[in-house]
Amino acid sequence: MSNRMAMRHDAADSLGSFLRDRRARLDPAALGFVSGRRRTPGLRREEVAQRSNISPTWYTWLEQGRGGAPSAGVLDRLAAGLMLTDAEREHLFLLGLGRPPETRYRGSDGVTPRLQRVLDALPVSPAIIKTATWDVVAWNRAAAIMLTDYGSLPREQRNVLRRIFGNARVREAQDDWLGVARYVVAAFRADAARAGAETTQLVAELSQASPEFAALWRENDVVGQGEGVKRLRHPELGLVELEFSAFAVDGRPDLGMVVYNPATPAAADAIRALIASRDSAGSGPRSGDQYST
Structure with missing residues (x-):
């Protein structure tokens, strides 16, 4: 047996074992099936097969490792039929197709307290959590002071793209607005493909409101968000250089975290002093409308 055939055989065995294990964990009575006498636990x-809308023969073959590679649609139906969590669904796709499933966009009004504490643990590094449509749903105090005080904005205005292309003061705060705008559109395009129809209305809105967005969108550029450098004209600190890094949120592929670290010790000291002065004065971020991510 060749190495490739051996790998396929191992993957099929692993898929079958995973399906059998998850099937055994389900309670027949809770799902409306007569429990009666069963030789093994579970369904x-x-x-x-009935719950997943596939043929019993096909399902049996999958468990026995001889059904071949299932389609993404079949795996999605199995994930629903077996009541898999998001993490289990991703594992199912990796076993069945060798790749994770397409990202499923879901609207979000916030994050878990634990994830918020991760943001708050970065005292001088502005950090945000954004959705696939680039709505900002969480941020820390450093972000409110250095970037945008999102808490002072209506929910529909907490969108990076709307602010970059629709707010003159945000535009003036960028050291290289065109470079920032081109990067943001190219990075957003990658998320738009994952989110699908959820981004159609936003793209149409921005294209109508901003000829610059429409032109950049037509360029069809795509970049990974990865990391880079942002130069921001802050009204109190002057020109500040920040290094940004983007991170996936485990278990929530529709969310992404962006952290902006001060590029120099001097920048970190300046941000720390500014935050301390606001804390001692008991004042909020102030002038948040001037900044942007």
Whole structure:
């Protein structure tokens, strides 16, 4: 047996083992099946096939490692039929197709307290959590002071693209607005492909409101968000250089975290002093409308 055939055989065995294990964990009575006498715990194969809208024979073959590579649609139906979590669904796709599933966009009004504490643990590094449509749903105090006080804005205005292309003061705060705008549009395009129809209305809105966005969107550039440098004209600190890094949020592929670290010790000291002065004065971020991510 060749190495490639051996790898396929191992993957099929792993998929079958995973399906059998998850089938055994389901309670027949809770799902409306007559429990009666069963030789093994969990659902029967034909019951999983029924819940997943696939043929019992096909499902049996998958468990036995001889059904071939299932389609993404079949895996999605199996994930629903077996009531898999997002992490389990991703594992199912990796076993069945060798790749994770397409990102499923879901609207979000916030993040878990634990994730917010991660942001708050970065005292001088502005950090935000954004959705695939680039709505900012969480931020820390450093971000409110150095970038935008999102808490002072209506929810529909907490969108990076709307602010970059629709707010003159945000535009003036960028040391290289065109470079920032081109990068943002190219990075957003990658998220737009994952989010699908959810971004169609936003793209149409921005294209109509901003000829510059429309022109950049037509360029069809795509970049990974990765990392880079941002130069921001802050009204109190002057020109500040920040290094940014983008991170995926485990278990929430529709969310991304962006952290802006001060590029120099002097910049870190200046940001720390500014935050301390606001804290001692008991004042809020102030003038948040002037900044942007």
